[in-house]
Amino acid sequence: MLDMSMFREKSEVLRKDHDKRKIPQDNIDEVIRLDNEWKQARYEVDQLRKSRNEAARGIAAAKKSGDADAVAKIMSEVSSIGNKIEELSKMADDFLENRDSIRMRVPNILHESVPVGEDDQKNTLHSLHGEKIDLGFEAKNHNEIIENNGWVDLARAAKITGSRFYFMQGDLARLEMALQNYTTNFLINKNYTLVQPPLMMNKEAYEGVTDLGDFETVMYGIEPDKFYLIATSEHPLTAMRMDEIIEPSELPIRLVGVSQCFRREVGAHGLSDRGIWRVHQFTKIEQIIICKPEDSWSHHEDLLNNAIELWDSLGLHYRVVNICTGDMGTVASKKYDLEAWLPGVGEYKEVVSCSNCTDYQANRLRMRYRTSEGNSAVHTLNSTAVATSRALVAILEQYQTEDGRIMIPKALRPYMGDQKFLSPLS
Numbered sequence: 001m002l003d004m005s006m007f008r009e010k011s012e013v014l015r016k017d018h019d020k021r022k023i024p025q026d027n028i029d030e031v032i033r034l035d036n037e038w039k040q041a042r043y044e045v046d047q048l049r050k051s052r053n054e055a056a057r058g059i060a061a062a063k064k065s066g067d068a069d070a071v072a073k074i075m076s077e078v079s080s081i082g083n084k085i086e087e088l089s090k091m092a093d094d095f096l097e098n099r100d101s102i103r104m105r106v107p108n109i110l111h112e113s114v115p116v117g118e119d120d121q122k123n124t125l126h127s128l129h130g131e132k133i134d135l136g137f138e139a140k141n142h143n144e145i146i147e148n149n150g151w152v153d154l155a156r157a158a159k160i161t162g163s164r165f166y167f168m169q170g171d172l173a174r175l176e177m178a179l180q181n182y183t184t185n186f187l188i189n190k191n192y193t194l195v196q197p198p199l200m201m202n203k204e205a206y207e208g209v210t211d212l213g214d215f216e217t218v219m220y221g222i223e224p225d226k227f228y229l230i231a232t233s234e235h236p237l238t239a240m241r242m243d244e245i246i247e248p249s250e251l252p253i254r255l256v257g258v259s260q261c262f263r264r265e266v267g268a269h270g271l272s273d274r275g276i277w278r279v280h281q282f283t284k285i286e287q288i289i290i291c292k293p294e295d296s297w298s299h300h301e302d303l304l305n306n307a308i309e310l311w312d313s314l315g316l317h318y319r320v321v322n323i324c325t326g327d328m329g330t331v332a333s334k335k336y337d338l339e340a341w342l343p344g345v346g347e348y349k350e351v352v353s354c355s356n357c358t359d360y361q362a363n364r365l366r367m368r369y370r371t372s373e374g375n376s377a378v379h380t381l382n383s384t385a386v387a388t389s390r391a392l393v394a395i396l397e398q399y400q401t402e403d404g405r406i407m408i409p410k411a412l413r414p415y416m417g418d419q420k421f422l423s424p425l426s
Contacts, residue, residue: 001106001364002103002360003377004103007035007103008032011028011032013109014109015028020114020116021107021110021325022326027103027106028106030102031102034098034102035099038095041089042092044088045085051081052081052082055078055081104207107328107331108357108360109333109358110325111297113322114322114324114333115322116325118326119327120323120327124324125320125322126319126320126322128319129311129318129319130312130318132341133398135402136402139343139397141275141342142275142277145400145404148424149170150169150424150425151169151170151422152276153166154275164265164279170423170425171419171422172392174416175408176392178412179386179388179391179412180283181415182415183310183385183386184258186306190254190306192255193253193254193255194256194258195237195240195255195258197230197233197240197257199230199260199262200228200230201227201236202226206219206228206235207364208242208364208365209239209331209364210330215231218231220262220263229262233288234257234382236257236259237286237382238288238382241290241378242367243366244367245369245375246368247370248292248370248371251290251369251378252295253289253290254287254288255287256285256286257285258285258286259284259286260283261281262280265280282389283389284386284387286382286384287303287383289381289382290380291381293358295379297356299379300354300355300381304354306383306385307338307352307354307384308338310386311351314391314409314411314412315411316395317341317398318341319341320337322335323335331357332355332356333358335353335354336355337353338384342398343397344400349390349393350390351384351390352383352386352387353383353384357380358380362379408420
């Protein structure tokens with residue numbers, strides 16, 4: 001969430017940002033109103049405490065003079081003031097709780113370079129990578145490819161769990177593991193620390209990294225323990241420093257997380273989202289950076305460049321787009337997406353999301369670093385490196401041959417005994 005000083009001192013910045021997003025300013029007004037109510041209630045509590053202290057000092061003098069009536073009157077006055085203090089303190093706490101509840105729903109301030117647009121059709125092209133190869137034959141989509149080769153069993157997974165789960169087997173499962181190993185090694189060599197996070201988080205931690213009002217519908221809850229299965233390792237890795245003051249010598253913190261991810265993926269989806277493209281459980285390798293505010297925009301470009309270098313090394317054709325205002329969520333200040341070309345469906349589809357969240361998550365998590373002028377919120381950034389199921393789809397569709405075989409990208413062959421083609425499941 002945004003620091004309270006933005007509402008008190010720079011509300012015009014928030015209003016301009018809401019206008020840019022084309023969203024109403026009601027929440028800004030309500031946060032400011034509740035903050036003023038809270039400050040007034042706290043002021044009145046402080047004044048009543050002073051009055052109570054002054055009255056209480058008169059009790060000793062009245063007792064000393066033996067004036068029982070005066071003692072009783074002052075005691076009654078002190079008690080009445082105490083009741084008012086308790087009532088006003090409760091009101092102040094309610095104002096504060098409501099203020100911060102609404103403040104958590106006010107989106108981050110967009111970077112000035114974010115393009116203005118109402119939906120994803122207004123995202124702008126940042127760069128193109130790799131060659132859009134003409135296969136010379138009618139391309140199959142990944143659904144046909146996995147079915148023809150027996151690499152994925154959706155029907156049996158649906159039988160034991162439900163739709164959008166799968167068994168992955170044979171050489172495609174080996175290729176998925178190769179992707180995991182290759183990607184983690186790639187980032188470890190760039191001085192990222194490998195972390196395997198918990199696959200569940202409690203509500204308080206989850207509210208620190210995302211707007212549960214928007215995100216809760218796509219997440220799986222665990223009862224009766226009130227945990228959530230993680231939707232991405234970004235969430236536990238960012239939250240792991242919750243309620244901490246970080247020494248500046250530790251920054252920047254660079255992490256690469258490998259985890260299973262779980263999403264409901266509610267709603268109807270098209271042909272290109274079937275198979276293993278849009279599923280309830282998948283593996284993702286995620287980049288995380290926690291840094292000083294003045295360094296975050298250069299780190300945002302670093303994260304993007306890492307993703308570009310990684311996907312270039314896989315020999316895949318894709319584009320990078322700059323996400324516009326209407327396609328931006330609550331948390332990020334700026335976001336790039338990598339979209340891989342899928343010849344089987346003739347579309348570019350998102351495979352990587354790269355975000356600078358500035359101090360938005362850090363404020364929610366109470367995550368700060370020590371400075372000479374006091375403690376200050378860090379900045380948090382995240383980027384997909386590889387969501388393996390989606391990367392596999394891009395490989396299957398771009399590396400298919402006319403005779404139905406799938407060539408293995410050269411970068412992954414050392415992880416598969418230098419094998420050149422995937423073998424069908426026998």
